[in-house]
Amino acid sequence: MSSPEIASLSWGQMKVKGCSTTYKDCKVWPGGSRTWDWRETGTNVMDKSFKSIKVLRGVLNSNKKNESMLFGEHSPGVQPADLEEVVKKGVKTVVIGRGMSEALQVPPSTVDYLKKNGIDVLVLQTEKAVEEYNALAAQGVKVGGVFHSTC
DSSP states (O other), rough: OOOEEEEEEEETEEETTTTTOOSEEEETTEEEEEEHHHHHHHOOOOOOTSHHHHHHHHHHHTOHHHHHHHHHBBBSSHHHHHHHHHHHOOOEEEEEEOOTOOOOOOOOHHHHHHHHOOOOEEEEEHHHHHHHHHHHHHHOOOEEEEEOOOO
């Protein structure tokens, strides 16, 4: 089974070829894809509901890069548990997209987990990650990935 092409990427939206779902964040592997909610494994962002933060958001004039820097580091980030499903699909390479502004963290323990399983790993800004993933998939590499499409 081949890894599906990521057909499109824009802020907050990803489409995988052959899938009718539009994802915000997604996991892909040879033969499939699904929504990825990295909060399932304990990664959170700062609550944006505080009045002072709303004021600061207005000052930022919707600058997404600055907003992501203000609202936290998406920490602890991508955990080994986020990748278990993809690893179980028999991938040889995993590509991790950290977001458009690289706000989502990838701790060394996650990279170590992949390497200990004999899997090559690329950790990149999401647009670059999608390019690399698609290039590997086109070469027939058994590649999987997790991609964050916003900050």
